[in-house]
Each structure stands twice: as C-alpha cells, then as structure tokens.
Amino acid sequence: MAQHSSRLLWIEFFDNLQHVRGRSLNTVMAYRRDLELWIEYRKTQNSVEGFYEFMKTQKLSVRSQARVISSVRTYFKFLLENGHKASELRELKPPKIQTKLPKTLQPEEFERLFKSCVVESPHRTARNQLSLLFLYGLGCRVSEMIDLDISDINATERWVKVLGKGSKERLIPLSDVLFAAVQNYLIKHREFLLKEKSGTVIVNDKGHRASRVDIWRWLSAWSKKAGFETTIHPHQFRHGCATALLESGADLRSIQLLLGHSSLQTTQIYTQVSQSKLGQTLEDHHPLARITNSEI
Numbered sequence: 001m002a003q004h005s006s007r008l009l010w011i012e013f014f015d016n017l018q019h020v021r022g023r024s025l026n027t028v029m030a031y032r033r034d035l036e037l038w039i040e041y042r043k044t045q046n047s048v049e050g051f052y053e054f055m056k057t058q059k060l061s062v063r064s065q066a067r068v069i070s071s072v073r074t075y076f077k078f079l080l081e082n083g084h085k086a087s088e089l090r091e092l093k094p095p096k097i098q099t100k101l102p103k104t105l106q107p108e109e110f111e112r113l114f115k116s117c118v119v120e121s122p123h124r125t126a127r128n129q130l131s132l133l134f135l136y137g138l139g140c141r142v143s144e145m146i147d148l149d150i151s152d153i154n155a156t157e158r159w160v161k162v163l164g165k166g167s168k169e170r171l172i173p174l175s176d177v178l179f180a181a182v183q184n185y186l187i188k189h190r191e192f193l194l195k196e197k198s199g200t201v202i203v204n205d206k207g208h209r210a211s212r213v214d215i216w217r218w219l220s221a222w223s224k225k226a227g228f229e230t231t232i233h234p235h236q237f238r239h240g241c242a243t244a245l246l247e248s249g250a251d252l253r254s255i256q257l258l259l260g261h262s263s264l265q266t267t268q269i270y271t272q273v274s275q276s277k278l279g280q281t282l283e284d285h286h287p288l289a290r291i292t293n294s295e296i
Contacts, residue, residue, distance in 0.1 A: 007039070013078050022167055034071035048091040062095050069094045105232060105240030110136050116226035117218070124205070126189040128218065130181050131202055131210075135234060137178045138162070139241035142234045146210045149199035153182060 017023045017031060041054045055065045069092055076086035110132070117128035134145045144162045152161040158174045160182075174182065186201075195207025204210040215234060223231045 008084060009079060009082060010035075012082070013075055016078065024165060024167070027165075030067075031071045031074070034068040035075055037068055038072045048088050051092075052095065066094045103233070103236055103239065104243045105136065105236040107240075107244065109226075109228075109232070110237075110240065112226040112228075113222050113232060116222045123189040123192045126181075126185045127193060127203060128222070130185045131215065131218070132237075133178050133181050134202075135237035136241055137175060138172050139238045140172075141238065142212055142215050146200075146202055146212065146215065148201040150186065150201060151199055153186075153201070155179075155183070 014028050014032065017028050018025065023031075037055070037058065038051070041051050045051075045054070052065065055068060060068065073089060073092055073094075076089040076092070079086040080089070114129060114132055117132060118125050119128065131145065134140055134148075135142070138145075138160070140162055141164070144164060147163055148160065152163075154160070158179050159171045160174060162170050162172055164170060190201070190203060193203040193205075193207060198209060200209040202210040204214045216231075219234065220231045
C-alpha cells in the first residue's frame, strides 16, 4: 500500500466496525493501534516480510502479533470490498500460535471460595455469594455482571438478560439455586447496601454500582482467605462453568449460547480441556494403568 493511501477509508472502516459489525469502542481503538503500528513500519520499509521482525522489536508476543496481523488483514479486506487494491493481503499471514488450555476453576475450589466470602455483614455476604454464583453459574464476564440491572432479571420466566461484547444481548436461564440466591439478595439485602437510587444489582461497599476494581479486590481477599497461592482470575469461573457443563453432557452449541461466543470454534477449546482430564482419569483409574512398562 502506497504511503499516500495508508489511511485510505479509515473513517469508513472504523465506522463500519462500530456501527455495522457491532464492535465495542475499546475494540475499535485496538484496531486503530494495530493499524498505526503497520503504518509506522511502512514509513521506512516496503517489504511485508520485515513486519514480523519489526513487531518482535516492539516486544509483541506471538499472540499479540497474530492480533495485529488480523486487524491489518481485516482493514485490507474492507479496502477490497470497497473497490481498492490491497496486494499486501496475500502476503500477510498470521503467525502460528499454540493454543493454551484455559485454567479452569474446579467445583471444590469454588466451594472454598464460596465459604471464604462470608463476612460479618449478612447483606455483604449475600452480595458476595451472588457475585460468585453469577460468575460460576452463568459463566458471565465481570463487565457483564457489574452492568446488570434489576430490569434485566425476569423473575416470572426465570432468566437474566446479559449484554455481551458488541452490545449483543443473550438471555440466560436461572437455575433453582441461582434463582433462590437472586430472590434472597434482592428482597432481603440489596436495599441495605445502596446509598443512592440505582437499578444496579451488584452494589459495592460504598453503596454504588460495583466496578472491575471492586471485583478484583474481593476475589483477591477471598482467594487469600481460602488459602490459594494466587488470586483466582475472573475468567477461571467462566472456563470452569463451560468445562463443568461439557463434562455433564451439555452440547457445544448450548455452551456457545450461554457464554456468548460469536464462533463455535472458540467454544471448542473446552473439548480439549475435557480430553486432557479424560486422559488423567484413564491414567488414574483404568486397569491397564496398573501394568508397568517392564511387563509389556
């Protein structure tokens, strides 16, 4: 791409990302940063191959390099769709990255956390327990949980409306345990935590809508109290929820809808987690595991 056309259709591209494809503002800004990195490289270099080495000098991990390449390729495809040339598209290939299995939260670990979140105040205890149940029971992201309002909960049909990435809504049914916890918290505890008129479900210690920082702070305290060496990451609840459902017989499509994955391919990583656990189960319990190498 010639330098004079480096920013060709940028406004149209970013507008398309946000208003047509439904990407969040944070995602759009990430695309912009990736494209600016490409333009910075092209100021002095013409070779596409050299871009990979350039990204290494910027201390980008292989995963980050793959994201940048994906962003630039998406932009080039947009140019082609709008009648412009983008010969670099054929040359830009994402680097191969090894997929890491997500670290999941085991049921017994959740139980330890659930017990450790009990505090002197019954109102805060109910709030703490509901937060953990949302993360593990719904598999929702922290951002989705703290954005929940009372109007998002349908007590009659027993579901909660979650606003995910790209402002995509999904309705998640509430299990008996989670529904009972929601009702108990909303009826008996929430009003004692609020310091202002608000529709928020999860209220922080100051009486306002909880923030990401609040959730991290709570998880850090509860993890330490439960005896974990490191703080349980919020995403471990999400991974744990998906893995537990898969191992209990839920199909991938249902898990995809629950988690709000745009692609089934993203959900399929949990089959690798289950396969890994299956291998360990065979190693621990199958009769053949008792045969030593010397006997074969």
